[in-house]
Amino acid sequence: MSKKKKILIISGCAVGLLLACYVGVSVYFSKVFYPNTSINGVEVSYEQPEEIKAVLEQSMQRYEMKVATIDGTTETLSGKDFDFVYNFDEVDKLKAEEMGWLWPAKFFSQTDYEIEAVYEWNKEKLNKKIDELQCMTQEMTAPVNASLTVDDNGFNLVEEKKGNTLKKDVVKSEIAKAMGKGETEISLEAVGCYEEPEITIESPEIQDKLKKVDELCKAEITYNFHGNEEKIGIEQIRQWVRQNGDGEYYISEDAAYNYLCELANKYDTINSYRDFYSSRGYWITLEPGSYGWGTDVDSEIELLMDDIQNKRVTSREPIYYMTPYDYLDPNSPDDIGFTYIEIDLSGQYMWYYKDGELFLSTPITSGTLNTGHGTPSGVYYIHNRLQNIVLTGDDYRQPVNFWMKIVGGVGIHDSLWRSVYGGTEYLNSGSHGCINTPYDAVESLFWNTEIGTPVIMYY
Template sequence: MENDAETEKEKKNKNNKVIVGSIICTLLVIYLGMATYFRTHFYFGTEINCVNVSAKTIKEAAKQMTSQMESYKLSLKEKSGKTEQITSTEINLKLSSNDEFKRLKDKQGSFNWIFGALDSKNSKLKANIIYSNKLLQEKINNLSCLDSKNIIEPKNPSFKYSSTGYVVLNEVNGNKIDKDVLYKNIVNALSTGTTTLNLDSTNCYLKPKYTVKSKKTSEIKNILNKYVSSKIIYTFGDKKEVIDGSKINKWLNVDDNYEVVFDNSILTKYMRKLFSNYETIGKTRNFVTTSGNTISIGGGDYGWDINSSEDIQKLIDDIKNGRTVTREPIYLQTAASHSSDDIGNTYVEIDMVNQHLWFYKKGSLVTQGDVVTGNMSLNTSTPAGVYRLKYKERNATLKGEGYASPVNFWMPFNGGIGIHDASWRSSFGGNIYLTSGSHGCVNAPYYLAQTLYNNIDAGTPVVCYY
């Protein structure tokens, strides 16, 4: 019995060995058969430019890739939802050569076919392609997304003024494309066989440098609000002009460098117009003469004159520092009063028709007397207008073409024209000025010139009229 059992066991083991051997032989035959097959065919999982060429011969793969190239289309998906295409025929797209296929197959060999799909180095090929760069550039240039009529420029956040301060408006992303980035992405897509290129996700669009969440945006808003919080109150006598946020905001811009700047053109135009309402040099005034007549008189250099350039710089500094100040403007020249009669009650009055001079100080007549003004017949008449006394000088010599006249009291008010004593004259007033007048100065008797000199100060208005 025992011998029969052993015989049965040995028989069974023998059969098992036969089965295992048969399986091994079968697998070996399959392996060798597949190895023979893959000697001329690509391994499973082989891709050329993302195209599956598994189990294809070099010739078959080349044919498939050629067909693939001929039908190739690259779809450009744009932000607007529109899609544009670049086809292979438009740019003469083709494979460089088939030699790379043979080199890939040689690297694969034939016996490693089982693990071929796992060997990405020898199962993936990025084959060289060629195309007309000129045609590609032309195609890109003609894309609708690059047409200037369709482009919306990206913009940084903007700032809007309101009665409660500035609010930030969202940035504009726009749809303007960075042409260089687009070109690089298209070339990469062509070389890899990619058929769809999303322009947004591949960063082809230019973006604003700043957003509403940028730290710089917050800084800009704070600066703007600081500026419009300023309040500069100009005083002109009993009148006032207020410069506050309602005006300042119109002078502020955020430039291309995202910096707060003043629009100096608008600011200067506004301030010069405002100042002109209070500047009186050369303007026509109503003047009540000693005889009681009200005359209109213009010209001359007396009056208020604001140093606009310097004051505007001061104004900008006040605004930048967020100041609240009350001040006068910066003057080049002042007058006696900001009222409509800026001459005040201290002045020299010269009636050139009646050849008479009066000098009033603080409303009281100090002196008066007949004078001789410029010679009418020689066109050297004394100009009408309201002037300011420039200075006064004792013992001066007046020089001109063909003369040099020493005087005791010299008080110029209009260039080389002034009031002075004239010892060479024995009489004054009347019609002397018509034919025997001065070179333009006001000739006065000694007593009149002396009294005037002793009581007048530089800057005093001198009113000359006919």
């Protein structure tokens, strides 16, 4: 055999062998995936479809669906209870579309597949499990419509409430839809499974009424009650809205008046008890009297209603029928201040403080307690200062040199007919109610006090 022929035979055998190897490897890769291949992030090189499907199914076992309710609870549907399975037949399709003879090129490239599983379950079993959920079996609260009403307490705007009444068919449909996408949790509220109120706060029938009410409530009055602010705005005025027989809204003057009375009771000091640190060195509670702040509600209501009707925005002090001492120190912690007359009716003693300093002190004799002429206790003030007047009563007529009226027919005056002051004189031999004071003391007091000076009397 010639050399040339030998070479041809050897070359043919080599080519045939290579071709057989190529075909053999191609047949192999027609059954398994190429190297450098992944499906859904799982390495599948050299793996057969059935093996890959088993791995993928194992990675997605123990399927559960978390069901979140509007009440904030979460319940769980377990896939094993309704035969939930994954169908990865698309893996077979991927392999069928691959060409086994392209295997040489696949050694030098990366192939990543993403496939979606087909989720399957027993519909009847799933619906049965859904029906058994607590949110489906519990007593449900129906939604409540928004409302706007007006009654004796004024304006009442009630926002709508969703409740927790489920639309059961929608629940089953939405859960199935979520499972079909492979989702593992669902919010029943987010996907619209709850019954909704028909009327909300944004509904025209509510908004129209609200606009009519608020049109009456545009005023804003800020009161300054001796350093304390009280703002009357839309929220407060709404509570004074009433509705007449024709269905028209209006602002009730009576309701506004009652509210002003509440503010007066809160800030007025006339007719109120007070804590006071006495000259005896301890705290006492003073009874009410005629001194202090007193709001003139009858006059103020007219201004307030005018402000509301004209929708004014304003700030001011209320009208007072009584205010404290004109010379009250602005640094005083209360409305008595640092200039006042203090009378201890049990101890029969009087002190006068001027600008915080003791100006004078003296024994006194007050109204006869055992005859019913006892001097009234409380916080009062000097009404007037008169000289050389005659005090008259049913059984007496008595001239005095200095007179300072406190309350009613009770005042501070000199009493030259009396030689003894203090002690127990007031029990049986006191005055008809006045504060009998030694001449020198009452003269000094008269010339060093002003009308309006607070007078504190207590037992």
